[in-house]
Amino acid sequence: MDELTNQEIEQLNEWAGFFSIKPTFIFAHLITRPERFIALYTGNRYGKTVSVAKQYVMRIFGIHPIEHKNMRTNKRIRTYRFASATLPNEPDGAGEIRNTQYPAFKRLLPKSLIKKDITARRPAMTIIDPQGGKDIIIEFVSFSQEVQDVAGVERASIWLDEKADRSFFEEQMPRIITSDGDIIHTFTPALGHITWEYEEVYEKAKTYIRTDAVCKRLEQRFGRKVGNIEITNSKEDICVMQAATDDNPFFTDLVIEKNKNELNLVKAGKHPIYKTIESYKPITVSSYIDEFIGTYSPDTIDVRRYGMFRQMSGRIFKDYEPSIHIIDAEKYFPEGLPYEWTHARGIDYHEAVDWHCGFIAISPDDEAFIYDELVISPERNTTYVIANQIVTKSKDYKYTLNKIDPLAAKKQTNTNLSTIEDLNRYFYDFNREKFGTGGYWTSWDTKSTRGREVIRERLANAKIAGKPFNNTMVRNGRTVRLPTIWILSNCRHSAEAMKNWRLEEWGSQDKLETKDIKETPQQKWSHMNMVWEALFKEAAFRARSNIHDNTSHINKPYNNYFRGAVV
Numbered sequence: 001m002d003e004l005t006n007q008e009i010e011q012l013n014e015w016a017g018f019f020s021i022k023p024t025f026i027f028a029h030l031i032t033r034p035e036r037f038i039a040l041y042t043g044n045r046y047g048k049t050v051s052v053a054k055q056y057v058m059r060i061f062g063i064h065p066i067e068h069k070n071m072r073t074n075k076r077i078r079t080y081r082f083a084s085a086t087l088p089n090e091p092d093g094a095g096e097i098r099n100t101q102y103p104a105f106k107r108l109l110p111k112s113l114i115k116k117d118i119t120a121r122r123p124a125m126t127i128i129d130p131q132g133g134k135d136i137i138i139e140f141v142s143f144s145q146e147v148q149d150v151a152g153v154e155r156a157s158i159w160l161d162e163k164a165d166r167s168f169f170e171e172q173m174p175r176i177i178t179s180d181g182d183i184i185h186t187f188t189p190a191l192g193h194i195t196w197e198y199e200e201v202y203e204k205a206k207t208y209i210r211t212d213a214v215c216k217r218l219e220q221r222f223g224r225k226v227g228n229i230e231i232t233n234s235k236e237d238i239c240v241m242q243a244a245t246d247d248n249p250f251f252t253d254l255v256i257e258k259n260k261n262e263l264n265l266v267k268a269g270k271h272p273i274y275k276t277i278e279s280y281k282p283i284t285v286s287s288y289i290d291e292f293i294g295t296y297s298p299d300t301i302d303v304r305r306y307g308m309f310r311q312m313s314g315r316i317f318k319d320y321e322p323s324i325h326i327i328d329a330e331k332y333f334p335e336g337l338p339y340e341w342t343h344a345r346g347i348d349y350h351e352a353v354d355w356h357c358g359f360i361a362i363s364p365d366d367e368a369f370i371y372d373e374l375v376i377s378p379e380r381n382t383t384y385v386i387a388n389q390i391v392t393k394s395k396d397y398k399y400t401l402n403k404i405d406p407l408a409a410k411k412q413t414n415t416n417l418s419t420i421e422d423l424n425r426y427f428y429d430f431n432r433e434k435f436g437t438g439g440y441w442t443s444w445d446t447k448s449t450r451g452r453e454v455i456r457e458r459l460a461n462a463k464i465a466g467k468p469f470n471n472t473m474v475r476n477g478r479t480v481r482l483p484t485i486w487i488l489s490n491c492r493h494s495a496e497a498m499k500n501w502r503l504e505e506w507g508s509q510d511k512l513e514t515k516d517i518k519e520t521p522q523q524k525w526s527h528m529n530m531v532w533e534a535l536f537k538e539a540a541f542r543a544r545s546n547i548h549d550n551t552s553h554i555n556k557p558y559n560n561y562f563r564g565a566v567v
Contacts, residue, residue: 014110018057021108022249025228026241027051029209031058031065035239036176039185039201042307043245048186052159053104056080056138059157060109062131068180069157073133077156077179083141083168084161087123090142101161102140143168154178160185166196189309198309203500205240207231213244217306221298222318232322233489244306251285259283316452316501316529319459326495327468329371329488336395337361337371344401344541345394346444346531349408349419352379356527357390358494360535361397366543367471368458368485370494373528383419387426391436398437401541403534406443444534451533458485483543497528 021027030038030051040048058064059071059080071078088102102118109127115135116126125138139155143164155175160183172183187197208230210218218224245251259282265271266280274280293301302308337343341361348356359372374393376386408419415422423441431438461482465471471482487495502522535541 014112017107018054018110021047021050021054024051024243024247024249025211026209026243026247027054029239029241031055033207033209033239034066035182035207036237037183037185037201037239039187039197039205039238039240040243041187041189041197041202041240041309042243042247043303043305044188045245045248045250046243046307047248047250048243049100049104049161050108052184052186053101053108056105056157056159057108060113060127060130060136069182071129071131071133071136071156073129073131075133075156077154077181078129078134079137079139079153079155081139081141081155081158081172081175082161083143083158083164083172085143085163087142088118088140089120099140099161101159105138155181157181158183160187162187163190163197166200169196169200188307189303199500201238202240202309204234204236205232205238206234206236207239209239209241211243211247213246214242214306214308217244217302217308221302221308222315224318224321230323233326233495234322242307245289246285246305251288255283255285255288258288316503317456317459317498319456319463320498321463322495322499324466325459325462325485325487325498326489327486329490332468333369333371333488337369337397338363339397340544342541342544343397343399344403344535344538345390345399345439346401346403346535347390347405347408347441348527348530349405350378351407354378354527355386356493356531357393358491358528358531359393359397360532362541362543364543364545365469365471365481366483367468368483369468370485370487370491370532372488373491373493375493383422384426387423387430391427391430394436394439396437399439401535401538402439402441403444403531403538404441405530405534406446408441409443445537448537451536454483454536455485455529455532458483462486494528494532497525501525501529 024047026040026042026046026048030040040052042048055064059069062070062072064070082101082105084099084101086098088099090099106114106125113128113130114125115128118125118140123140125140127136127138129136153175156179158172158175158181160169160172176182185197185201189197208226210226210228210230212228215226215228218226262271262274262282263277263280266274266277269275271280289305293305296304338361341363343359343361345357345359354375354377357374357376358370360368360370362368372393374389376389378386381389404420404423408423411418420441420443427436427439427441430436461471462484464473465482465484468484468486471484473480473482487498489495502525503520
């Protein structure tokens with residue numbers, strides 16, 4: 001075989017950085033997921049930066065598995081945007097370089113393709129297209145730049161590294177609309193107050209990809225059993241990938257080498273602790289990392305090691321799983337819920353904030369179904385209009401309970417009547433006109449905490465049942481029906497509220513580390529949940545088992561033997 005020439009050796013060496021990155025479970029999904037927004041939320045030192053840098057090199061060479069992400073010669077938009085806290089070579093206040101995108105990308109890209117490198121005045125790389133097209137530009141921008149400085153231009157793809165302001169994030173999506181582009185976000189969740197990353201990305205993801213280490217941590221800390229791939233009912237085109245520090249192949253190699261050296265010392269009789277091979281206990285990746293962060297608080301470990309948001313520990317309904325508790329309205333109730341069930345409705349009232357009205361029913365088998373909702377502004381609609389909308393939503397069901405926030409009992413200065421009095425007058429008049437079935441509204445109980453506990457119990461039982469009409473269990477030799485709760489797929493606000501409601505957060509890391517968690521729920525996302533809590537406090541809101549033979553529907557949707565319809 002002929003020996004390689006110096007030029008050929010030099011060309012191969014240019015690829016050394018690219019091929020030095022070992023493939024991982026997360027990388028395999030990173031280059032094959034079709035979602036337009038992909039977020040890598042990982043522990044420190046996982047290797048997310050080099051993973052994303054490598055897939056951009058693959059795009060440039062046209063070897064990315066998803067064809068439309070390749071930079072082909074006919075691509076009109078030929079600029080990638082890399083955004084970070086600082087520009088390349090720009091120090092922060094402590095004199096440290098925080099931009100990691102530039103060195104990672106440059107190490108993986110063959111240097112012969114760099115036509116023009118970055119300069120102090122021009123933070124952009126000009127790259128020769130190896131496929132023969134026009135030059136490709138890698139544009140570096142910082143989060144501290146004015147939003148307008150990075151607006152008004154199209155980009156083939158955008159990579160956000162670590163935490164950006166919400167305004168900067170929101171400005172990026174319009175940049176990829178006409179280019180059929182995508183956004184990648186790499187981030188280790190920061191301790192502190194709730195950020196847009198959690199609410200706008202993590203909580204709205206359509207797909208979750210998690211390593212075994214993260215799945216195990218979720219179950220250990222929060223009792224959530226999830227698989228490596230989780231598909232939700234979200235309509236957002238977002239994929240979240242989570243990996244732990246432990247998942248970086250570098251640490252596997254490091255531990256293997258460390259154990260090898262330790263064992264050699266044992267064999268030579270020079271090890272300070274182990275005197276025989278039989279007594280030697282090799283370290284693992286997990287135990288190695290434990291040595292460095294074992295004294296950290298559990299919340300800090302969640303963030304630093306597993307890339308998990310601290311906000312997850314503050315969820316009020318921890319057993320709520322959208323993939324389980326949200327059910328297809330058309331599949332289970334194509335013509336609406338049975339008329340004979342126990343129906344109830346409630347309103348979370350505010351003078352200026354939107355009213356949240358919810359509709360729920362309990363079956364004879366003690367399964368609760370949230371089946372409709374109304375969110376309407378009191379500033380743009382009169383109480384009469386709102387009452388009309390509620391009656392329209394209510395169809396011809398009869399409601400055992402009509403509960404509203406006690407704030408609605410406050411007298412209005414212009415009429416000396418309360419909102420509750422207005423509602424009851426309107427509902428009385430509507431009923432006389434054969435519009436709706438009437439109903440008398442009363443204030444709900446604000447003291448008892450029973451409602452929240454009832455919901456938690458029902459959520460946990462629904463996870464056991466797995467699906468509606470499957471709640472018959474044998475316990476201690478007795479057949480029982482577990483009380484459950486389900487949300488129909490048309491109730492978007494109710495589903496989001498139950499998923500996102502959590503306790504208030506301390507605003508700084510110091511307080512997080514030195515104070516107990518707050519016991520006050522957040523106002524945001526509370527509105528629909530307050531309705532369900534209020535209704536479940538009432539003894540009258542219960543299953544009525546003597547309505548009909550309640551065995552015929554087990555494990556199958558109801559059909560049209562009942563009245564009532566839900567739109």
